[in-house]
Amino acid sequence: MKIKQTTPYILILPAYTFLGLTFFYPIVKLFQYSFFKRVTNGFVFTGLDNLKILLADTVFFKSIQNNLLMLTIVVPALLVISIVIAVVLYERIRGWRIYRFCLFMPYVLPIPVVGIVFIYIFQGKGILNTFLEQMGLGFMALNWLGSSKIAIYTIMFVIIWKEAGLGIVIFLARLLSLDEALYDAAAIDGANWFQRLFYITIPQLSAVIEFYLIFAIITVLSWVFNYVYVMTAGGPGNSTYVTELYIFNTSFRFHMRNVASMASLILLIVVTFLIFVQFRIRGGMIGERV
């Protein structure tokens, strides 16, 4: 029996409908709320008014600044730390499986739990500062979450602590699948540890690095809300505001849905651009390999 041309489309229609409702429809509404305002009888076109409001808001700029700071510090830190630790574990030091387990554990913990525990650790008279003072290192006991200059870096530390585990496991899994003959040949040629790392290990990890880079960027841009909301709620003094928190507060606490929608649109454009650049670079690198 000949299958009709339309049958496959009918079969995938439910999935596409679901995708449309959960993905495309909200984006359409996002554009609508960004450029239109709801009034009693419908919508009124507001043009770029919401964008002008955002551009005049110092808290919004602070949010963007913090997101960019996280992208430039947290993402590379996650990458470097994950690779280095994976390589060390790959040396199969004694107890490496236990270390792998311990390093991965933070990743499975819920973010609110991690956030609350670290609040207690980083308090002015919390565990960390008390320990430092008792060790005679009181000068290092800083105002980790109370200082507007330091709090954002404290949050970044917590993000790296929690998220690095996944990268370590992914990179280690790739390393364990590598052909040992490459390292044997390099050893015979007299390559040292660093040369093996830069000329064999990292090139062999390049595909995984590309994948993890996208993953880390998504983590920083989406999950960062959870960390900030639990640990500082944007404080102290609005210094840890991130774009996601700005959107949440502007929409749900301050009831300015149109402004929040415009901020969401800007975030969507930025993320889309980053992923596009990522794929262009990746596409170029694949082309070079070919």
Place this chain on the structure above:
Amino acid sequence: MCKKICIIVVLLAFIVTASLPALAVEKINLVLWLGGEWEIPGLYDWFKEAVKIYEEENPKVSVELVNLSTDTYLAQFAAAGEARTGPDLIFTWPAIWCLEHVWKDYLAPVDEYFTDEEKKNFMGFDQRLWDKKHWGVGFYVAGKPMMYNKKIFKKAGLDPEHPPLTWAQLLEAGEKLKQAGYIPIGFGASDWGGGYLVGNLACQTMDNPLPMLQMSVGDKKFTDPEFSLMWEKIYELYKRGYFPENADSLNLWQGWEMFEKGECGIDFICDVQISRIVDILGEDAVGIAKPPIYGQGEQAGKYVLEVQALSITSWSRCKKEAANFLRFLHTEKMLNKFYDGLGIIPPDYKFDPGRIRLPQLKKMWKFIQEGTADWMENFYPTMVDEQGVFAGCQLLFAGEIDGKGVAKMAEEIAKKWRMMNPDEVTKYREWMEEFK
């Protein structure tokens, strides 16, 4: 013929069974989104019992309780409002926290469902007044006393029966408490402590909330002494070291816990905690007083009082039944059960104060009768609260700005809010008419 009779019988049977649901008595289902468990542990369980009693007395009504968390309450309310579906009754804080939702047409006025006699007895009824209508009925009182530890006072050489009533007396008491090795005033600033201080103390330079509304719309400034003086006083206490050293990394609850643990002599704690704290510290250890006076306004020296309410949603299809449930909560039987079960004074002047056992609550009832002041945090925009007041207070306690700096931050955010929200500025101007 037989065939025709069979067809008629089948048709009749079909018609009868199809109309049975319509003939059956329809049960009304009320959905109640309840808040307050965050400051009154056990409130939700009490309400479950109350609902059981109500359902027994009203078999045609069932009440579905949903317990709200303070973290998600505003977002859930906004989502329900936009979808125009969800609860029939919802928890509301007073003034701006309620009116924001009124202005978005999320709530319905309650006046038509209650008699004048009933309304007269509702404590704090005017805290949700807009357009000459009321938009909620109170279900618990949340006053804001200054609590002090009488035993610590005695150890510090202070008279436990005479707490500080003026600012000068507070400074003196603070010094003695500090010298005795105690933290004079427990407090946590890392979350919404700034708003709590405003609520407790800002009213003292004002006769009513009008100046706060004027500051919001730009007719006055947050940097004017009416608002900034309070922050200069707080900064003075901070510089003297009367707050915990790490107040900037403690949240408000942790600041209150210091009082429970006997670490501080004074704290500003919501009176719903009185019974619980008396259980912990002992009846003879806990004193309550009105906040010490520093201002010259009419509200200085009065007991700051909020009444948390349940409001009827505009999309509810059973508003009358929702109002009946609120009426039920205000029957003498339920008012007494509320006090007996939770140790909290219910917001109704019908409540018999003779039932009050704790001397602290008796004093609180007396304060309420003497006249109350407004919780000023309820009279300016939430954006100013969060990005101005909370943020400024956090920086003050981190030692990065002074009292005037906090007022300046509030003013900057207010300017931004006015630019972002011209529609709401108009609403605030209309709201101002209620106080002129």
